[in-house]
Amino acid sequence: MSRDRPVVLCFSGHDPSGGAGIQADIETIISHQCHAASVITALTEQDSHNVKKLIPQRPGDIISQAETLLADFSVAAIKIGLIGHHETAKAIQQILRDHPAIPVVLDPVLAAGGGTALADRQLLDAIIEGLLPLTTVLTPNSQEARQLANQDDLADCGRSLQAKGAEFVLITGTHETSDLVHNRLFMPEGKTETFNWERLPHSYHGSGCTLASAIAALLAQGLDAFTAITEAQEFTWQSLAAAYKPGQGQYNPDRLFWVES
DSSP, rough: OOOOOEEEEEEEEEEEEEESHHHHHHHHHHHHOOOOEEEEEEEEEOOOOOOEEEOOHHHHHHHHHOOOOOOOOOOOEEOOOOOSSSHHHHHHHHHHHHTTTSOOOEOOOOOOSSSSSSOOOHHHIIIIIIIIGGEEEEEOOOOHHHHHTSSSSSSHHHHHHHHHSSEEEEEBTTTTOOEEHHHHOOOGGGGGEEEEEEEEESBBBBBHHHHHHHHHHHHHOOOOOOHHHHHHHHHHHHHHHTTSSSSSSBBBTTTHHHHHH
């Protein structure tokens, strides 16, 4: 029996530990009955504790791989994760400009879970100036939002990031100290929504990848942005609640919890 699975094109890094990056994207996208196509932006040396080395891929190769895929597949959504270098951001910008009708979900990975910085000033500027104006849904955590907006108050950050071009901005609150996790969504026409989630007890590797990929997959399935963002948070929370610990560091979200439960 033939199955029509919407295609999500991911620009993501390779995490050899299997917790984040392209593997997290693929598991999430499959869980939403979509097909994951991928362009690797950077290789990494990392484990469940931290990133030790970042190896960006050549911009020309990124462009040619993406163009080959886009010529073959009807891509329904694009997800961007780890970028790793400002020239990579420029390459992705070129692809997005050539395909303006495809919704874009950008997870601005600026640091590893263990604290290693993954973006310098040039990359930050390339994201702000080149990618935010082409982004449908931006999903920074609170630290990333402050870094991108250069402001402290998260409401100001959300409005600022919209002013820089992102249509929807979902600022996640796991890095804050509140009892509940407050995820703040900034929408067109000044509308906002706050989602409150039980704070789970561990530190997780790949939660941001999971959330952004779930939003992209749900957009690919034809859901409107608000519904996709809402349902993706539920999927991510369930993945975190079922997390397991394959190494000695952070926990991995179980993105296949729906199979194993």
